[in-house]
Amino acid sequence: MISLEASVATLSYIALAAVLGQLVAAGFLLPDVVPKNLRHSLLAGACAGLCIFLAMAFVALVIQGAKLQRGLPTTALLWRYLTLAQSGKVWLARELYGALLAIIVWALMGKNAGRKSIRYAAILAIPLIASRSLTSHAVAVRDDVWLAVSADALHLVATALWAGGLFALWYVLRPASREPLEPAAWAAATVQHFSRLALVSVTLLVLTGFYQSWLHVGSLTTLVNTDYGRTLVLKLILFTAMLSFGAVNFLSSRKILRRAAELNEISQPAGTKVLRRIGIESLICLLVFCATGLLTVLPPGVHALHQQITAQPPAPSTGESAADKRYLPAAGAKVKIIAPKDGQVFTSDRVPLNFTLTAGKNGHHIHAYVDGELVGMFESKTGTLNGVKPGKHVLELRVVASDHQSELDAFDRVEFMVK
Numbered sequence: 001m002i003s004l005e006a007s008v009a010t011l012s013y014i015a016l017a018a019v020l021g022q023l024v025a026a027g028f029l030l031p032d033v034v035p036k037n038l039r040h041s042l043l044a045g046a047c048a049g050l051c052i053f054l055a056m057a058f059v060a061l062v063i064q065g066a067k068l069q070r071g072l073p074t075t076a077l078l079w080r081y082l083t084l085a086q087s088g089k090v091w092l093a094r095e096l097y098g099a100l101l102a103i104i105v106w107a108l109m110g111k112n113a114g115r116k117s118i119r120y121a122a123i124l125a126i127p128l129i130a131s132r133s134l135t136s137h138a139v140a141v142r143d144d145v146w147l148a149v150s151a152d153a154l155h156l157v158a159t160a161l162w163a164g165g166l167f168a169l170w171y172v173l174r175p176a177s178r179e180p181l182e183p184a185a186w187a188a189a190t191v192q193h194f195s196r197l198a199l200v201s202v203t204l205l206v207l208t209g210f211y212q213s214w215l216h217v218g219s220l221t222t223l224v225n226t227d228y229g230r231t232l233v234l235k236l237i238l239f240t241a242m243l244s245f246g247a248v249n250f251l252s253s254r255k256i257l258r259r260a261a262e263l264n265e266i267s268q269p270a271g272t273k274v275l276r277r278i279g280i281e282s283l284i285c286l287l288v289f290c291a292t293g294l295l296t297v298l299p300p301g302v303h304a305l306h307q308q309i310t311a312q313p314p315a316p317s318t319g320e321s322a323a324d325k326r327y328l329p330a331a332g333a334k335v336k337i338i339a340p341k342d343g344q345v346f347t348s349d350r351v352p353l354n355f356t357l358t359a360g361k362n363g364h365h366i367h368a369y370v371d372g373e374l375v376g377m378f379e380s381k382t383g384t385l386n387g388v389k390p391g392k393h394v395l396e397l398r399v400v401a402s403d404h405q406s407e408l409d410a411f412d413r414v415e416f417m418v419k
Helices: 002-029 036-069 075-084 086-111 115-135 145-177 185-216 220-225 227-263 268-297 301-311 322-326
Strands: 334-339 344-346 351-358 365-370 373-378 382-385 391-400 407-418
Touching: 002 036, 002 115, 002 145, 002 185, 002 268, 036 075, 036 086, 036 115, 036 145, 075 086, 086 115, 115 145, 145 185, 145 268, 185 227, 220 227, 227 268, 334 391, 351 365, 351 391, 351 407, 365 382, 373 382
Parallel strands: 334 407, 344 407
Antiparallel strands: 334 351, 351 382, 365 373, 365 391, 391 407
């Protein structure tokens, strides 16, 4: 199931990046004087990308329903998920918005729209990409949820601009690898425009990526001892390789095209060289998307490490109970659940959380467990439990030390229900 979810997430990321990249290329990167059919081809590619996104979203819905029902989901269950669950409502809104955008792009194709109209379509594609953050790990991390979601959304948009623009650039320059491209001035101008866009996008990616890594991993131990951390390391290696080829294109390929523009012709060898570099960078980008898709379905590194630790059975010992071995003394630490109240009923998969915490000598924050499964960590005294399945549940909050691993013998429990 994880591999299927990761594949669907990867294809969805690639499709949306291609949509934004082709719209940006047609509306912003290409100069006025280009082959007449080029903008039309980019619009057609964007429309196809939206169709792929809509299809992958439907597959993701079926997978989510199968997880809830532990089998092929019924239409009744899917409808309840779409109308009652917060993540379902987000899915429905994104699907409707994506379908509307596909109709708009299709209409622009038929009208041979100019750059201004295409720019509006590109701007309309940004919320579709950013909305993915509303169901991401950022929603349930801990404090300052709005900051985490904003950083995640900015990261997604910057990724789509760089990667999608790269795909579109490769498509635009393909003729130069088969025969001399004449005139060459518009090709050189397109690469120049993309270089500026890529520079801004990479800067945003580095800043938001560093923040997200700190948020979801937090330590070197988590980075090397969890699947999430190891996948993140792989993604960083691929990103570095992609960045290296990007630097070569920024420093060298632009000069090749600038010289060709002065001669008003891109020779076939020069065009092939530039296209090969862009193609390699694009291929690495696809691998980055694969790693991103896997990160989407893996539990965040900090949570995964906590799950590993708390799932370990205590070592056998004479004269000591399992609880004595598993938890450290409370040393004055206390936690009291204020919301949800015991026996409270909710009609949404978003359950508000409120509690009081007395840190004592060793306490720092709390772990939240639903039915024995770690679902979040909170340093503030308010938060939200997201994606809670329908049914009766037991919520347990336990005080944790500052090392994020040592749980104390200080906890509180309530029962609640989600309809």
